[in-house]
Amino acid sequence: MWHDNETSVDYVNFRIVAKACAELIRNAGDEPVSIGISGGWGVGKSSLVRMIETEFEADRAKYVVVTFNPWLYQGFEDAKTALLQIVGDAVLKQAKSSETLQKKAEGFLKRINLLRLAQLGGEVAATLITGVPVGLIGKSISALVNAVGNESVAEGLSAGKELPASAKGLLNDAKPVSLPHEIQALRTSLEELLKELDITLIVFVDDLDRCLPTTTIATLEAIRLLLFLRRSAFVLAADDTFVRGAVRVHFAGTGISDDMATSYFDKLIQIPLRVPRLGANETKAYIALLFLERARREGKLHVDAFNQAKQLVEERLRETWKNKNVDLVFLESLAPSGNAELTALMGLSERLAPLLLSSGAVQSNPRLIKRFLNTIFLRKALATPQGIDVDVSVLAKWHLLERCEGELADAIGEMVSSVNDGQVALLKKAEDEAKNAESRLPPPFGDKAFVREWLQLAPPLGDYDLRGLLHLSRDSTVRDYGSDDLSAEGKLLRDSLVAARAQSEALDDKIRTAGERQAALAMSRAWEQKRPSRKWQKAEELFILTEVCRIFPSAGPRAAALLAEAPTAQLTPGLVFHLKSSSWATESLSKWLADSNTPPNIKKVIQQEQN
Known part of the structure; x- marks a missing residue:
């Protein structure tokens, strides 16, 4: 860490x-x-x-x-007087080599104490300004003790004795004091001290x-x-x-x-x-050196090798204006020859840096980068005792999405909860589409440049079992993954939803029997099971979502995430009409209305339903 x-x-x-x-x-x-x-x-x-x-x-x-x-x-303590006191103590320490200068330094401290007394206000300030001792045996003594920090002050005043040296001249002369004059005198005395101390x-x-x-x-x-x-x-x-x-x-x-x-x-x-903002080169170098520092702490990298890498980075960053960039070849040269683990981390530094730089949620902020990496390695440490085999690069790619595009991460998580093997076919499709700059990404991936770059970031996750990975990310959100979470009632409901063509009392009973949580899980699994045959043409294709949400409205957000997959160009009026009474679908309808790929007749139906 x-x-x-x-x-x-x-x-x-x-x-x-x-x-x-x-x-x-x-x-x-x-x-x-x-x-x-x-x-x-x-x-x-x-x-x-x-x-x-x-x-x-x-x-x-x-x-x-x-x-x-x-x-x-x-x-x-008052910050103003605290700063003055610290400066005074530092000067006094420097002046102790000379008796004369030490006395001058003590005089400077005495002026600071006077200003501290004036800061207290009330009777003490009245005594200073008017020269008339007001209430010296009352609150003023307490204030003086607190300000000067010397019990003998109170004892001496109460016994009618002379003030101690640290406070002498502040009150006992009962002479009017000009605070502006004392402030100028404080400045002058410090300036003279610094000159004499050289x-x-x-x-x-x-x-x-x-x-x-x-x-x-x-x-x-x-x-x-x-x-x-x-x-x-x-x-x-x-x-x-x-x-x-x-x-x-x-x-x-x-x-x-x-x-x-x-x-x-x-x-x-x-x-x-x-403070200079980190650019692409600085971000790559910063992440790489953090990885190398961690290896040094763990004894996986010799101190000399780390110091040499650090020196090489400093030299390279001084020359980036000459187009000597921090590229992959340079980063890999920082890792000892034959150290596959560190070489891989250098490659990860090169891949992560552009996205951490361009993301509005991170913007290459050094503190946020550290927190980002701390989360990754914490999850890596938690994976081993749970029998989860996951690479640091996979953890980094997923957490990058969580950190910078949380809604998309949640949507992918909902897809994972509806499949048995933890692999999201739509994610694989999006990763393939992202390679073509002219292609349009399927919903819910949208068309943000960051998301397109993230999809192309190695390693690909479309063929990856995400269940273990997402189990480790429960510190960010709580989800349910894996078909084994379905109870007997949930599995029965899943199969009934797959077969359903219309609303029925028997289906409603099965939804209620399964309960709120199991019904939502069964809805996700049934929806995924019907994916190969879904044409987005008939209203009955949506029964899986609408029927569960009608009985349990809390399933709405999960249903909305599944509906976000809809290809707008294939929508039919009957399918849109079927969603008119589903409040959870309102956001999807609004997005379809704004989508340039949505057919005009579909937009007309949506407008009529919204009016």
Whole structure:
């Protein structure tokens, strides 16, 4: 399995972007810089931030690096003061080599504490602003203790003693304090400290788009307090769409426009950067390296071989602009010679990537790709103890359909439930038709480009017993597969439905006797059994569906999936008329009406019935 945490290991050529961002910070010299890394959920923002951070690991004497995750503080502490405190602690640690600088750093921390007190409001804020001690022995002492974190503060104040060094000068002088002056003094003192320490402060802020709007705004306000100081750099990772939404919530009722919400964020960011979206080459390489990583963890691939493959991928991705693509030959070269399993997985990477890229449900999102592969290998692990022999490529092809075209997957599943051997003849027909770009796919496959590509994806499933495969996919949906699920009453009903030509009380009794679940299964099996002789001409051909659904309406969705097979060019008015009172057939009738292949007389009947 692959974890969902950020990583500094580069599989998709992000390292080039990370190095470029690090160079921007280094080349800024003493000038401030702010970089905004934007992108949607799961595209790799956190991983890119980690890669940028690792670029400074060898220069920690010149840089003090702070990583702040406001999401971790949400609901526990104000994000604004938490960020200031973390910065203050980092600077103090750097200044401990000099007594003079340490005192200055402690002074900077004291100013942070003052702002934390002001943030509390009430009596504490009144004392700071007016200079008159208000309620020092009441709630203000408690607030001061909570803010400064020192029990001796309360003890000292209650005993009339002098304040401890960490808080001295904040309250006991009872002098008015100008908060704007203190904010500027905080900025000035930090700037002077960084200059005297001869270091650059780099603050990485991540997971901002996971926070509630109040936490998001508080963090942005804290960044604003420290932003654009000399010898400082901020790297802010967030989905800019989410941040603009948080700004709109914060200013709700003020009439703020989308342009103003965008401007609020843009004023904090000097250099905007969107996380590069994976293309076809990057997607192939990413999937291949995930397969190789798994083999390395399991001891099936030597570490050196994995590192060499990773290096080859990095080099190839840097040269794709020269038409040096990540093709099948290249991918297979990453697997050790003679390792058939890994060679096959490299081929699977090459086949899956285009569909994972083009699918709107995945769009080559790294996080979704990991989840996709985790599901496949989980099902593979579940197959063995159940005696199900299924290849990873088969699991991958089926789960791709589940993930990207769920309705079609359900329709195929319903077909499987109506056959005895688990093989769907209509699926085989569709796979054959998909090879001809000019051919029209049979219902319910439709004419989507994705479905046509999926049908051509190896291995073909038309001759495959899908029962075991679909049994493993019960985490996605619950279906019934296999003729052995039919009870004696269900089998009797199946045979009666095959022979039925008209409605009868005897048939109704058999449907009721079989019960809701068995009746639906018997309907599917009878429908499949009649497939070879079905001409789509007579109303009696639909009795199998209409009679069961009349007694048990819950069978309607399954009947609708079976009806979707109908070739519109062969339909007759009598057959359409027979469906007029079947609510479960409404969607099929609407589709036939919109289908250009439906004969005009059939469309006229449908329109009359709908009016």
